[in-house]
Amino acid sequence: MAEQVEIHAEDLHWLLETLVDNHGQQDWWPAESFFEILVGAVLTQNTAWSNVEKAIANLRQAQLLDPEKIIAVSDDLLTAAIKPSGYFNIKAQRLRNLCQAYLQAGGYSGMAKQTTDDLRSQLLQINGVGRETADDILLYAFARPVFVVDAYTRRILSRLDWISGEEHYESLRRAVEFAIGPDRGFFNELHAQIVMLGKDTCRPKPRCTQCPLISSCAYPRQNDP
Known part of the structure; x- marks a missing residue:
């Protein structure tokens, strides 16, 4: 049975708003069909x-x-x-x-x-x-209200100290979906913003001084980035 994972809606809204303020709207996924x-x-x-x-x-x-x-x-x-x-x-x-x-x-x-x-x-x-x-x-x-969990998601949420990073895929997906409700637009933009942060800033060797989340992130307090 999948473990219980709790993620708070207010945290996810803060994350999305902060990243949009930093990156701008992403309008992901880039495709012609x-x-x-x-x-x-x-x-x-x-x-x-x-x-x-x-x-x-x-x-x-x-x-x-x-x-x-x-x-x-x-x-x-x-x-x-x-x-x-x-x-x-x-x-x-x-x-x-x-x-x-x-x-x-x-x-x-x-x-x-x-x-x-x-x-x-x-x-x-x-x-x-x-x-x-x-x-x-x-x-x-297919524009379904589901949240995509990828390596960037695990890295960023674990560095924020919201999760361990070892959660089962379905447990983490459902925790985000339960917190937000069936909001396809939210999941679309949040995943796109997480990808942007993960590939450019919150890399395996993070660029913490360039990160818009640094003031609320546990990682730089626990490590020497």
């Missing part, structure tokens, strides 16, 4: 977003941003296109798996008819789609 979000959610596994952008640009130039084309194209052409995202052989197969499931479900309209829980279950049955990838797709492609 719903299907492109699905592709990006797979390609972003274990790599920086800048690398995903290069891979998606390659797919667009090769006219491969289409599920049927991704399934039909040769391995050589597909892996060459997505090579900037890393682990390209594995990700090529994961993309094909996702595209097959996408088409079998009736495309976007077919998937969109499902409840959030049913759609999450279906996504998690696809080989290569884990919880974070599934929730990326639910939140950004």
Whole structure:
């Protein structure tokens, strides 16, 4: 049974407001179509977003941003296109798996008819789609009010001393969702802001003096950043 995790709504609102004041609105996820979000959610596994952008640009130039084309194209052409995202052989197969499931479900309209829980279950049955990838797709492609837990989230919330950082994915996701309620816009912007802070400032070796959270963060008081 998943452990109980408590995160306070006022803390999350403070976090979002502080980060928006610092970074501005992010309007994430950057994509030109719903299907492109699905592709990006797979390609972003274990790599920086800048690398995903290069891979998606390659797919667009090769006219491969289409599920049927991704399934039909040769391995050589597909892996060459997505090579900037890393682990390209594995990700090529994961993309094909996702595209097959996408088409079998009736495309976007077919998937969109499902409840959030049913759609999450279906996504998690696809080989290569884990919880974070599934929730990326639910939140950004299908506009469902779910919170995405990633490595940046664990790092930042644990340095704030709100969590240990070792919580089960579902426990942490549900704690945030329980605190806020079904607010898709909030989850969208909070995740985007966390990504911004995690990649630019709250890095494995943090740049605490540049961080807008420094006055309320436990990490610089406990360490020598």
